[in-house]
Amino acid sequence: MDCLFCKIRDGQIPSTKVYEDDQVFAILDINPVNPGHTLVITKEHFEDTASTPDEVICHVASVCRKLAKVINNVLDYPAFNFEVNNGPIAGQVIMHTHWHVVPRSADDGLKHWPGKPYAPGEADEVANQIKQGLL
Secondary structure (H helix, E strand, O other): OOOHHHHHHOOOOOOOEEEEOOOEEEEEOOOOOOOOOEEEEEOOOOOOHHHOOHHHHHHHHHHHHHHHHHHHHHHOOOEEEEEOOOOHHHOOOOOOOEEEEEEEOOOOOOOOOOOOOOOOOHHHHHHHHHHHHHO
């Protein structure tokens, strides 16, 4: 397999590991937004979050939360983001399930994405489409 994260998992490529259990491992991002920016990566190869089993995603989320609390505490950050890019259009570069834990400070220069309001009646239409899709 030619997956970067699988090669890191298998010890073929070096990384700075901060956590590991039977389902995931976590490494420092090599291009961090801020020091402590960590990737939580599934050990089993899944292409993206949408194709990963629910129980694995629940574990990933739990580990992200645990790491975020520790990172913010030991590195003195007041906040954090979880970032999940699902698919190339959304910014996913490595096609293997991973979530970013990004510690944040007020002066780090990272901005929230721009939003745009719904047109009149559009929110109700979109909500109904989502509700129908859940049936």
